[in-house]
Amino acid sequence: GQNIDQPTEMTATEGAIVQINCTYQTSGFNGLFWYQQHAGEAPTFLSYNVLDGLEEKGRFSSFLSRSKGYSYLLLKELQMKDSASYLCAAQDSNYQLIWGAGTKLIIKP
Amino acid sequence: GAVVSQHPSWVICKSGTSVKIECRSLDFQATTMFWYRQFPKQSLMLMATSNEGSKATYEQGVEKDKFLINHASLTLSTLTVTSAHPEDSSFYICSAGRTEPYEQYFGPGTRLTVT
Numbered sequence: 135g136q137n138i139d140q141p142t143e144m145t146a147t148e149g150a151i152v153q154i155n156c157t158y159q160t161s162g163f164n165g166l167f168w169y170q171q172h173a174g175e176a177p178t179f180l181s182y183n184v185l186d187g188l189e190e191k192g193r194f195s196s197f198l199s200r201s202k203g204y205s206y207l208l209l210k211e212l213q214m215k216d217s218a219s220y221l222c223a224a225q226d227s228n229y230q231l232i233w234g235a236g237t238k239l240i241i242k243p
Numbered sequence: 244g245a246v247v248s249q250h251p252s253w254v255i256c257k258s259g260t261s262v263k264i265e266c267r268s269l270d271f272q273a274t275t276m277f278w279y280r281q282f283p284k285q286s287l288m289l290m291a292t293s294n295e296g297s298k299a300t301y302e303q304g305v306e307k308d309k310f311l312i313n314h315a316s317l318t319l320s321t322l323t324v325t326s327a328h329p330e331d332s333s334f335y336i337c338s339a340g341r342t343e344p345y346e347q348y349f350g351p352g353t354r355l356t357v358t
Binding site for chain 1: 277285286287288289292334336340346347348349350351352354
């Protein structure tokens with residue numbers, strides 16, 4: 135079956151770095167997405183990886199290893215506004231998104 | 244670019260009535276639109292996929308006669324919750340997809356409360 139695993143909750147300190155891991159198993163693979171979702175709001179797009187390696191976008195970076203079925207989202211210089219849920223989603227052979235349950239990130243001052 | 248709107252943003256209705264939610268892609272033509280439902284503290288659950296001009300494809304367990312989806316144009320899809328019940332209270336989110344790059348753009352969501 136298709137499955138996405140990511141930690142339920144993580145806590146980090148303002149100004150620090152945090153890495154959110156995601157492992158996936160899908161029928162075919164057409165890319166891995168990371169979304170940020172604040173409570174009560176729709177998800178917003180953060181990153182897309184389809185090739186192995188690291189993609190950097192400002193304070194956020196995303197890594198993919200297709201052979202390991204593994205991705206991580208790296209957040210640097212954490213700010214209080216980064217407190218949110220981070221959703222990992224893998225796109226299967228039909229281009230449908232298979233969603234993880236989300237990782238709730240709590241930032242403490 | 245790639246803005247998706249939803250209307251209404253929130254709605255309260257009585258049990259047994261029907262509610263229509265609109266999803267529009269404002270600055271691009273969406274070949275595919277997706278409807279999701281999200282219960283509190285849970286992940287997004289895909290309800291159905293719709294392509295313009297054809298019938299929607301519903302996920303297993305989603306009643307197509309209860310959740311009517313119409314995708315009349317490349318910029319508009321509607322979800323009608325018929326004979327709503329309190330258990331239908333949820334956050335309904337649409338997304339619109341383009342072929343290149345294949346990415347989904349999310350609407351702001353509609354919070355439905357059925358009393």
